Amino acid sequence: MADIREAAAAGQTTNVTLTTTTEAVIISSPSIALPANMVRAIILAWAQLTTGTLTTTVTPRIRRGTLITDPLVGEANAENVKAAAGQTEPFMILLVEDITGFDRVEYSLTLQQAAATGNGTALQASILVLLQ
Amino acid sequence: MAELLRAVGRINTSGQAVTTTSESSVAPGLPVQVQQPRVAGQLVSLHWGQLTLGTGTTGITPRVRRNVVSSAALVGEANLEDALVAAGQTRPVFMLMVEAVAESDRIRHELSVQQAAATADGSWLQGGHLGLAIG
Numbered sequence: 001m002a003d004i005r006e007a008a009a010a011g012q013t014t015n016v017t018l019t020t021t022t023e024a025v026i027i028s029s030p031s032i033a034l035p036a037n038m039v040r041a042i043i044l045a046w047a048q049l050t051t052g053t054l055t056t057t058v059t060p061r062i063r064r065g066t067l068i069t070d071p072l073v074g075e076a077n078a079e080n081v082k083a084a085a086g087q088t089e090p091f092m093i094l095l096v097e098d099i100t101g102f103d104r105v106e107y108s109l110t111l112q113q114a115a116a117t118g119n120g121t122a123l124q125a126s127i128l129v130l131l132q
Numbered sequence: 133m134a135e136l137l138r139a140v141g142r143i144n145t146s147g148q149a150v151t152t153t154s155e156s157s158v159a160p161g162l163p164v165q166v167q168q169p170r171v172a173g174q175l176v177s178l179h180w181g182q183l184t185l186g187t188g189t190t191g192i193t194p195r196v197r198r199n200v201v202s203s204a205a206l207v208g209e210a211n212l213e214d215a216l217v218a219a220g221q222t223r224p225v226f227m228l229m230v231e232a233v234a235e236s237d238r239i240r241h242e243l244s245v246q247q248a249a250a251t252a253d254g255s256w257l258q259g260g261h262l263g264l265a266i267g
Contacts, residue, residue, distance in 0.1 A: 004136040006134065007135060007136040007176075007264065008266070009174050010230060011228075011231070013209045044178070044228065045228070046226060046227065048213065082217075083213075083214030087191075087213075087214035088191075088212060088214060089213055089214050123209060123211045124208050124209045126228040128176050128178075130136065
């Protein structure tokens with residue numbers, strides 16, 4: 001049985017704008033010092049998004065870092081929106097990765113609309129990172 | 133550096149009515165406390181459940197409330213989500229909340245849901261809660 005050796009979480013209620021079809025960082029975890037050379041990271045993130053006009057899909061991603069150019073964890077798959085554009089719906093993502101040789105790590109939830117002609121708004125979001 | 137200090141979990145499969153457009157507590161969590169030698173930390177609350185929408189429901193507002201003694205303050209925001217499915221159908225509800233807490237706080241996060249425009253009760257089928265204290 002593996003213990004959780006480090007844990008970090010963040011939550012926010014500050015609105016974050018998603019500019020039409022540009023990927024945007026919604027929330028980032030605190031920076032965490034790795035307790036060993038090799039660890040397993042468990043990342044769980046959630047957000048409520050009011051989609052922009054004409055949005056057809058939203059792609060949630062986890063990135064290792066705080067920028068949209070940072071490495072992708074897992075895959076980037078577009079999810080069909082389940083409500084009309086302009087409505088609010090939740091997004092959740094749970095990923096696990098093994099990392100080696102880092103001093104510190106932080107993770108971010110990003111969202112990206114497709115086909116949108118209007119901006120979206122992430123109303124609130126949270127992220128939890130557990131290191132084994 | 134923060135450690136996972138405590139983890140509690142609870143599941144409820146007994147079902148519960150969500151009365152038309154009234155806010156209904158559906159998933160009380162177990163209390164979690166940040167204990168000495170920590171003087172402060174975070175409470176992370178993961179709520180999940182399945183809700184069958186009542187007739188006419190156009191959206192739902194899920195909320196997490198904090199019970200400290202008798203208060204029931206809102207944690208995070210109360211945002212109206214689209215129903216996502218037709219009334220009478222079942223949809224998942226999910227919330228992840230993080231709150232800074234002091235050592236002396238013994239906190240229980242509780243999930244509530246409120247239907248919008250409903251003319252009939254919804255039904256909360258089952259739900260689970262995971263509470264973590266980090267410090």
